[in-house]
Amino acid sequence: MASQMATYGSWKSPITADDVFAKSVGLRGIQLDGDRLYWSESRPDGRTVIVCRSSDQQAMDLTPAGYNVRTRVHEYGGGDYLAAGGGIYFSNFADQQMYRQVPGAEPELFTRLPGMRYADAILDEAHGRIIVVREDHTTGASQPVNALVSIRTTGNDEGQLLVSGNDFYATPRLNPEGTRLAWLAWNHPNMPWDGTELWVAEWLADGSLGRRTLVAGGKAESIFQPQWSPDGMLYFISDRTGWWNLYRWQEQNGSVEALCPMEAEFGEPQWKFGMSTFGFASADKLICAYSQKGYYHLASLDTRTLNFQPFDLPCTVISNVRVVPGQVFFIAGSATEPVALVQFDLVTEQIKVVRRVQEITLDPSYCSIAQPLEFPTDEGFTAHGFFYPPKNRDFIGMPEELPPLLVMSHGGPTGVTLPVFRYSIQYWTTRGFAVLDVNYAGSTGYGRAYRERLKGQWGIADVADCVNGARHLVSQGVVDGSRLAITGGSAGGYATLCALTFFKLFRAGASYYGVSDLEALARDTHKFESRYLDGLVGAYPERRDLYLARSPIHHIEQLACPLILIQGLDDPIVPPNQSQMMFDALRTRGLPVAYVTFAGEQHGFVKAENNKRALEAEFYFYSRIFKFELAEEMAPVPIENL
Template sequence: MAETQVAPYGSWQSPITSDLIVAGTIGLGGVRLDGNQVYWSEQRPTEGGRNVIVCRSADGQIRDITPTPFNVRTRVHEYGGGSYLVHQGTVYFSNFADQRLYRQDPEAEPIAITPEGAYRYADGVVDGNRNRMICVREDHTGSGEAANTIVSLTLDGSTKPLVLVSGNDFYSSPRLSPDGTQLAWITWNHPNMPWDDTELWVGQLHADGTIAASQKIAGGMNESVVQPVWSPDGRLYFVSDRTNWWNLYRWNPAVEDGVEALCPMAAEFGSPHWVFGIADYAFAAADDLICTYSQEGVSYLASLNVQTKELSPITTNYTSIAGIHVQAGRAVFNAGSATEPGAIVQLDLTTGEVTVLRRSSTLEIDPGYLSVPRPIAFPTENGLTAYGFFYPPQNRDYTAPTDERPPLLVKSHGGPTAATSTAFNLRIQYWTSRGVAVLDVNYGGSTGYGREYRERLKGQWGIVDVDDCVNGAKYLVATGEVDSDRLMIDGGSAGGYTTLCALTFRDVFKAGASYYGVSDLEALATDTHKFEARYLDSLIGSYPAQRHLYLERSPIHATDRLACPVIFFQGDEDKVVPPNQAEMMVNALRAKQLPVAYVLYAGEQHGFRKAENIKRTLDGEFYFYSKVFGFEMADSVEPVAIENL
């Protein structure tokens, strides 16, 4: 091994380059099982972010199913999910360009089965007895808000979709009982989000498939019910946070209020439904449920006997687990750990043997360049505790001068009702391997710590999240682990708002980066899509009745308090946070003669999917900080135009 070099933090040469990350990394998700075949979706940056369905046959052969130029992605709720399903070898999927549903038979080209028009579809399930699909439809053909319903449509597209359930603002998770006689679904109304107040309904089906009598099973005020699943013997299971934690329940008319708890514990067996098709549990048999749950940001796998209610841990090396599907004695899911990239993993439920079917990254990186996150809990406002994961700088080839402390990049996750985890993240390792420490914060409002922790952000967005990011940085300064003069913060979407608030309303951070972040809450409240149109009611207050809060907490109205450099990254087709949100802030910084950079990407929406843009963003943010703080970059990267520096 070569001798370790002494060099300042931020100047270390790293093998984890942006080219390596975008060339060797794909997004994995959407696992489906059909017979002895496993399907999943791959988001490929090198193909412009195209989503492709892939199939692994019983003999281990992997092949693409989706032909070019189809892109399997739905825009229902804008965030999508639940974009395809497989039934007896035939794939049904939503195509991003036209949002129509397509049928693709084995070895055949896709054929559209829904009419042209401003319709979107998601979260489908096949009703084999009636030769149809049941799914969520979002209708944009009328004026005003889109209309969300549950519809059915024939599998060959021979008839127009038929509305089965309507009248509420939102629907998700239509799930058919094994005998085809009952349909379960989740519904909610403005101003709620699916992690606030939702209801679980069950409808009896006529022979022709229309809904007969229906009844509410669970949910309502202060209860989030998600993920209804029918067991093989026809019993309905679901996840509810009625006792603060998202725990497992089943519908049982024989008990009080018809709801039976299965495994009460201080853990999350569910997750916020930003997207359709989330699957945190599935049945191996009528009495055997395979599930994942999280505690303090770490995922675990287990088997639950639903008769004895005994939970048995299943030992794995993974700390991030999601998307569980079970069939024929095997569980297939997405998994990763702090030092292993995400993968599609198959678990033999009899032998316990684990097989990796597909890795999100083909890169083989020496562990000497990888920073292992350390969970931290730190004091924050009002005597409370907040959480995060700290990544110290790590590069086997370098050490820093003994009198130097590393710069710190604080990461504020999006949502804000979401969470960060210990899942392997090359974009974090990009920083730590160059000598920059990272703190990934699960501020108050994050999921994974119970409803009470999640509701710390009620009416307090722009305050609690900012306090927790600031106090996390202060905590690491106080423990002597980072340099107080080189504190940075970045975040995307809602995390971009937290970032801009921290830079504007606090004086702890010296620079930052906003990825499609919110700067004007009032503009967001009056110019966003249906799913989040009333989200701010709970995070800020009702609009326009409490307009003063929207103005007080908008960084754009307090630029006189902003006194540090900021770089902005934005997609020009973003419908969630439109470009004008970034541009208003950029213009304000220009007027103040503060260092500012603005990178606008053509053809990108909310989040960047193209390889060249992901690369430019990583390198561009590091380049920006190198100029602000005087790092001597080891890499030669494409410069970003920085004004006023």
């Protein structure tokens, strides 16, 4: 059947907003306990539940109605539950208390101290307790107090303080004998990808920690995932060479040994607890994931000979690696398949899908494949991204017409976008949009030097990369320079607002809970990110001039193109008043502007119905601005001044 000729943007797509959100789940938090496999699923209704697959390969939900497994430590969570000893311990979102549950039974309240939050728990079986990161909001101080504490498994325990004094803690890990504890700590103004410290201490008879040893790390060295091998050696990831690589501690002489030095990233930015990129199949066999130039790989490392052997797998994205003898479990996806929880057999080297985020319903003939893109940017640097051309077997563009381009800017800004199949991108490409997903300066996956290009340059280098990526594609003659749009959430929303304010390239944009006032963010945000801007912009209030100069809200007279703002009204990270201020200012200036809000949503929407509405609102907005006909019915969005 011949393809029909139609204007880009007006193509009839086989993908609906329901396909993007309502029919999908989020997967993370893989844990193993005996012959049971656990993971957590975020559901379209906004709840996160724990799922267990037992030895009979049957999966069942463990979390009953009324519970939502999600911690608010650092606000971004992760490490929401522990599966150990045949039971589970989890944080409940509503009250932030921990609950204990045996499969098949109702959860029982485990902690009872109001104002406390918990994350990243492990079981200390020898002492009959769990060890957990605790965030104390009861002290009356301007910021909560973080510490490592132990809580007896019998419950009714206020907890024993183990380690305190640092601003942040993560990843407590016991050695196989249960005699020593390793953990990470760091202080303001560092973020964990700037610099952390790896400590080890032995238990004393009373269950407290004795003499502490600093193994590695510092203000300019980021340590990721300390983990003990089955034979009691401490392994970890450090970026001391400029790349997150694997190391182990030689306790006898206090030295640190590099295991497979290479220009690759074995670590990730620790926005959440419980992240993992390696594990042990045995004392002499380590399985690890790493990324190079935006693509992930899985490999085996012989810990005796240091022979490093990558596996030949179709995956482009790998995360949350958990290893047991003979098997590896991880979250993976490829350019043609969305992410899934998979099981990899180390003997047969075969992959088995355990659970997909959603069923694959798109015929490959509609699928736009990520094309890695390097392009020149300011000051002679090279930036990275992935380009997705429009693709729909049923349609082609009109003669002499080039497609509109949607530039996507990821959040963080210390984050990364990856070349994995996403319905959220195919939604656009099957409708006739080209998409450029940018890994701007500051993104991870390209080494510490690329990450630190954003130091002191937030709102400048990242925005320049988004602008120069669009310019590059226009110069190549593959997109329409008169129909350029930019979209992003959080830090990506800030890039959108900056690009529209300080450059005259884009014709429209969408900001999802984006920062418009850096000064307000520096004053009002939560503890974990309260000093993040010291490195990204400058010390506040000493460099207030920079905060004002880079805040779009203070330069609203320069913004001269249409904008849609999308915001959760319960956002503790980017308060909704920032989006409201931008909306009011643009409306007063007579520019086309729309403002879509969602009650009960925070920083990143969890309910499918709200995500669906936001996506359709953005597409509808562009249809009005770029003046193309919609191929389907869609709820209109009120647009002021249009």
